[in-house]
Amino acid sequence: MDTPMHVVYSREDITKRIQRLGEEITEAYQDVREPIVAVCVLKGAFVFFADLVRELDLDVEIDFVRLASYGQQTQRHFKVQFTKDLETPVTDRHVLLVEDIVDTGHSIEYLSQVMWARKPKSVRICALVDKKERREVDVHVDYPGFDLEKGFIVGYGLDYAERYRHLDSICTFVNPPEEA
Numbered sequence: 001m002d003t004p005m006h007v008v009y010s011r012e013d014i015t016k017r018i019q020r021l022g023e024e025i026t027e028a029y030q031d032v033r034e035p036i037v038a039v040c041v042l043k044g045a046f047v048f049f050a051d052l053v054r055e056l057d058l059d060v061e062i063d064f065v066r067l068a069s070y071g072q073q074t075q076r077h078f079k080v081q082f083t084k085d086l087e088t089p090v091t092d093r094h095v096l097l098v099e100d101i102v103d104t105g106h107s108i109e110y111l112s113q114v115m116w117a118r119k120p121k122s123v124r125i126c127a128l129v130d131k132k133e134r135r136e137v138d139v140h141v142d143y144p145g146f147d148l149e150k151g152f153i154v155g156y157g158l159d160y161a162e163r164y165r166h167l168d169s170i171c172t173f174v175n176p177p178e179e180a
Ligand SMILES: O=P(O)(O)OC[C@H]1O[C@H](OP(=O)(O)OP(=O)(O)O)[C@H](O)[C@@H]1O
Pocket: 041, 042, 043, 044, 045, 067, 068, 069, 099, 100, 101, 102, 103, 104, 105, 106, 107, 108, 159
């Protein structure tokens, strides 16, 4: 692959951070007596999720959702929809939403609202990257991996136009495409 990139978080940085996140989340749910439901937000979180759940010393069920967002940024109007919903009922369960990145916040805000409407015991958010530059809604990430001030990133699940998800580190383009 010939696109020049800078590494923002190396595979080693990511592995170490996920080990710590795993400890933190394990500790936070210590008193929970039933399996929590860990939810992977496809596609981007698929690599992070697979690594994170294996660091949890907890009883965990896993499930997947996929969202599609249609942003009309001039009007600050965002519409987010499920293209794949959970198969697991979450009423009276503890739900951990796992994202690769929270950017404007619209996707995770929508997802948390939908989850809360199903009357779970709790909904918490873990995101590998908490990127503040373009935040438009006030969402709190309970378990952030890395705080990123700005920049469009790819790799380790994150894409640009569906490419680069398979990279094992998180990178930025040396020459960013205009729309990124
Ligand atoms: O905070 P936001 O501005 O809503 O952006 C974050 C969301 O956008 C990306 O998903 P995308 O819609 O690109 O789907 P993908 O995971 O399949 O790449 C990312 O994986 C998050 O789910």
